[in-house]
Amino acid sequence: MRVPVDWLREYVAVPAESTGVEIAAALVKVGLEEEGLYTSEVQGPxxxxxxxxxxxxxxxxxxxxxxxxxxxxxxxxxxxxxxxxxxxxxxxxxxxxxxxxxxxxxxxxxxxxxxxxxxxxxxxxxxxxxxxxxxxxxxxxxxxxxxxxxxxxxxxxxARLIPGADVLPILGLDRETVEVNVTPDRGYCFSIRGIAREYGHATGAAYVDPALALAAAAPAPTADGYCVRLVEDDPIRGRAGCSRYVARIVRGLDVSAPTPGWIKTRLTEAGMRPISLPVDVTNYVMLGLGQPLHAFDLHRLGESIVVRRARAGERMTTLDGADRALDPQDLVITDGGETPIAIAGVMGGESTEISATTTDVLIEAAHFDAVTIARSARRHKLPSEASRRFERGVDPLLAPAAAELAVQLLVHYGGGTVDPAVTDTIEQEWVAPVIPLDADYPSRLVGAPYAASDVRRILTELGCTVDGAGEATLRVSPPSWRPDLLTAPDLVEEVARIDGYDKIPSVLPTPPGGRGLTHGQRTRRIIADVLAAQGLHEIWGAPFVGDARHTAMGWDATQARARTVAIANPLSDEQPLFRISVLSTMVDAVLRNVARGSKDVGLFELGLVAALDAPQQSAPTEDVGVHPDAETLAAIRAAVPAQPRHLGIVLAGERERSGWWGDGRPADTGDVIALVTSVLDALGVRAEITAADPMPFHPGRCAQFTLADGSLIGHAGELHPKVTAALGLPARTVAAEVDVDVLIAASKSRATARTLVTSPVAYTDIALVVTEATPAAGVEAAVRAGAGELLESVSLFDIYRGAQAGDGKKSLAYRLAFRAPDRTLTTDQVSALRDAAVAAARSAVGAEQRV
Structure with a gap:
């Protein structure tokens, strides 16, 4: 908001010696940040x-x-x-x-x-x-x-226009303009009236609201005023889209009359371009008082104005010449209820604009619902000075005063006469809310001492009505121009602002000690560190998908949709669902990197998924500012689906890069299994690895990780060829998805340290012949179980298929390491442990020792 200093002086007693810099500094004290200080770039003579x-x-x-x-x-x-x-x-x-x-x-x-x-x-x-x-x-x-x-x-x-006199002060080119940043909650400061009020709060300068005298001069509504009907209600928000509509008529106006120079100068200083007398007057009133106005050519109107919601399929041409399709949520001004002639609070229509032939003008001063206007302005991508003010909240009692000032200026500078008929249609009377405020609450909330008398004084200066003198609890009614004051903390903020933020002591809080990271946080950091150390890049992807992605991942669309949470207000109609798999959104990052030339990709993501086990429930809602009761909170929590955190890994292209040193090696199933295994080892989680074939993985090239109690950890392997083709991924792309919450729970009880054993280790090898269908993981588990507690490690180092193994069989060679904590094992002891391991494998999986 640009504030010409000379204009500000008319509304508040700014000392004559005060400069723009000093005025800006005063406004900063009450929370209006300075954006700039402007003077004319013209230099004399x-x-x-x-x-x-x-x-x-x-x-x-x-x-x-x-x-x-x-x-x-x-x-x-x-x-x-x-x-x-x-x-x-x-x-x-x-x-x-x-x-x-x-x-x-x-x-x-x-x-x-x-x-x-x-x-x-x-x-x-x-x-x-x-x-x-x-x-x-x-x-x-x-x-x-x-x-x-x-x-x-x-x-x-x-009288000052004497040849040779300096014209800069006469044209206002020697004056300063202060620009301040107005926050969304203080819409009343989008006017000289509001800024002047704040300057008075900051400095104590005398301020008299200019709207008071204008409201007193405004005539009372008459029965023969121009017919205006407000037939629109917002059923969702339970309030009128237009709560008040004031209409005044000026007849015989000379629209070609020049705008007086002082109005042109002020508009220019405030950043607006002078256009014509009717437009300039409405803009001047809006900038001065904060009430947007609109002027209609009376002869282009019918017998009445009806304010309503737009109907489906309606269109209108706005003043910028654009033909616009109206939305049923748009609030429109209509000619007799039929033809839209303006998008309320946003922009007027071309059909009723002021032209060179206009003689009679109808001035509209209305109060529109802030949310309705904000949504219309954004829907049509049509921000205007009017919508900027309406969407932040305009004083609901200001319309008669603003219309009176506009009429006075038009008559004075454009001739004509004021029609004695006055329209003031009120759909919803403004009633000031009553906010209970404990007198000591500002001190408790801010941490600075505020006497009860100071609290009353400050709130009264702000325009509030304060009742309850001498009582512990005050009853505060905010003024009409402050729709942002709704709760006791809002009032406390105003007390602290007006009293001075600089008076609030700076006290560093004492943090509680000894907590540090939670186990879950440490686990997630370990996972990220392990994968990053192996060359993978962490990403974050938006967790939204559509049914088409489920189909591309090889899932049954109906079953996937049944497990999916639908987003109530999706960012995109093509992605209205929350993901049930991290991989379903990670593929977008892979495709983006590959498309931009990064053929060798290694990515991981730690993200949330949401998969329903039962039909999605609707959560109850409460009004803003009302704390839900225990039953409502329980229902809300019950409606929120579980959101486990998953780890996704995707590898494409070469895992070992090619170069002058030789050929590289493409990423394969073993690489992604090794990555998952490295995470498990870092967390101290022991898992069983078996073959599996869930989509989107390739059957026969997918490993399943489970805990000893059967809990599923996740899968790793090569993606199914149909999946890579449907998504456009590189062939033989490998991936993994792991439930991090399962790992967090499993790693809680892991041993954090082991006793260092200095006795020598004893190695022995065994070769076990099993059927081709027997998984190596099952053989290893049997060997571990039979070898006993002195087994330190077991590793598979060879697989043989051939005549010596027999048809349909394979030979698995394992190296066993044994170590006793307190002695050196003898050859006989190691042989006995080895034989026990072989016997256990024979009993469990039918393995025979190869000789």
């Missing part, structure tokens, strides 16, 4: 000049220029007339105009331009007669500024 002569001279290029002599008093140091060339034709001899003399500086798109005496069109032009655009006052470049017309009716300013 720019003076008032009286046109003495004007000699038109046609040129060969078809253009006519004027060779003019200008009386600039003693500003040029000689008192002689100043001769300049001017291409504009909207002035006459005797007019007063702004003249920039050599040495002056004008802002341009290419940077500052220093004016010099230069030869042009056969004359030596010693300066320029300036237009609005050249002085940075607007975009008008069709003609120069005629000061006598610009300030017509302003006798005080006209």
């Amino acid at each position: 720019v003076v008032v000049g009286r046109v003495l002569t004007r000699e038109p001279e046609p040129q060969k290029n078809g253009k006519t220029i004027n060779w003019c002599s200008i009386d600039v008093g003693e500003a040029n140091g000689t008192g002689e007339p100043q001769w300049v060339v001017c291409g504009a034709h909207n002035f006459e001899v005797g007019d007063l105009v702004p003249v920039i003399l050599p040495g002056g500086v004008l802002p341009t798109a290419q940077g500052p331009l220093t004016v010099t005496a230069r030869k042009t069109y056969g004359h030596l032009s010693a300066g320029m007669i300036c237009s609005e655009r050249e002085l940075g006052l607007g975009e008008d470049h069709d003609g120069i500024i005629v000061l006598t017309r610009r300030f017509a009716g302003d006798s005080e300013t006209l």
Whole structure:
């Protein structure tokens, strides 16, 4: 929000000596952060000049220029007339105009331009007669500024228009403008009225609300006012989309009348472009008071205005010339309830805009629901100054005062008469909420002492009504312009803000000691460290999928949908479901990397999934600011599905890179199994590895990891060829998915340290012949069980298939390491342990020792 300092002085008693920097510093104290400080880029000498002569001279290029002599008093140091060339034709001899003399500086798109005496069109032009655009006052470049017309009716300013006088202060080009950042909860500060109020809070300067006098001057509504009906309610939010609509009519208005210079100057300083008298007046009132207005051509309207929601299929052309399809949630102003003529609070329609033939104008000052306007502005990608204010909350009692000021300005500067008929249709009366506030609550919440009398004083200064003097609990009613004050903490924040944030002591909290990371956090960090150390990159993917992804992963779409949580408000209609597998979203990152030239990819993700075991339940809801009771909380928790954390791993391309040292090796099933195994080893979790064939894995090239109690840890292996083809992944892509929550639980009871044994280890080898279908993991488990407690390790080092093993059989060679903690084992003892292991394998899986 840009705040012209001179305009601010009209609303609050800013000391004459206060600079823009000091005003900005004062506003910072009450939470309005400074964004910038602006002054005109025009540098003098720019003076008032009286046109003495004007000699038109046609040129060969078809253009006519004027060779003019200008009386600039003693500003040029000689008192002689100043001769300049001017291409504009909207002035006459005797007019007063702004003249920039050599040495002056004008802002341009290419940077500052220093004016010099230069030869042009056969004359030596010693300066320029300036237009609005050249002085940075607007975009008008069709003609120069005629000061006598610009300030017509302003006798005080006209008296200052003496040839040679400095024109910068007359045009307001010497004034400062402060820009502040307005947070979304303080929409009332999108007006000079609101900023002035805050300046008064910051400095104690006297402030009188300008809306009070205007509201008192506004006439009461009459029975014969223009017909306005508010027929719209928001069934979801239980409030009116338009709670109040004020309509005032000015007849016989001269819309071509020029906007007074002081209004143009203020609009320009505030960052808006002057357009025409009706538009400029409505913008001026909006900037000054904070109430957006709209002006309709009365003759283009029917017998009434109806405010309602748009109907399906309705369209309208807005003032920017765009044909827009309306949404049933849009609030629209309609002509008699039939034809939309404006999107309420956002932008008017082309069919009723003010034109050069307009004589009678209807001024709209309404109060619209903030959420409705915000959604419409975003839906149509049509942010406007009006919607910016409505969506943050406009004072619901301000409309009559704003309409009165607009009518006064239009009549004064545009002629015409005010229609005595006044419309003020109220659908929903504004009622101030009553907020209970313990007098000592600000001190308890902020940690700084606030006396009860100071709390009452500050809240009263803010415009609140405070009842309950002498009682422990105050009853506070916020003012109409503060819709953000809803709870006791909101009031406490205001007390702390106005009293001064600098008065709140800075006390470092004492953190509790000895907690550190939880076991789950340590486990996740170990997993990430182990995989990153082996060259994998951690990613995060959005956890949303659609039915098409389930089908591509090889799952039955109906069964997958039954286990899937549907998102109530999905970011994309193509991905309305929460994932049931980390791999289902990780493949997007693989595809993205491969498409951008990274052919060798190793990725992992630690992310949440949600798979339903029963039909999805609906959670009950409560109003904002109401704490649910125990029963409601239990129902909410019951409706939330379990969200276990899974580890996903994907490898594509080469695992061992090729180069000058030789050929590389593509990633295969063994690599991804080894990665999972390394994670298990780091966590001290022992798992059984068996063959499995769940989708999306390749049957025969997939390993299943389970705990001794049968709990499933996860799977690792090569993705099914149909899956890689459906997703567009590289052939032979391998992957793994592991339930991290299972690993966290399993690793809680693991031994963290073992006693170091110094006695020598004894090795012995065995070769066991089993059927081809017997998994090696089952053989190893049997060997471990039979070898006893002195077995330190067992490893498979060879697999033989051939004539000596027999048809349909294989020979598995294991190396067993035995060690006793307190002695050296003898050969006989090791042989006995080996024989026990062989016997156990024979009993468990039918293994025979190969000789």
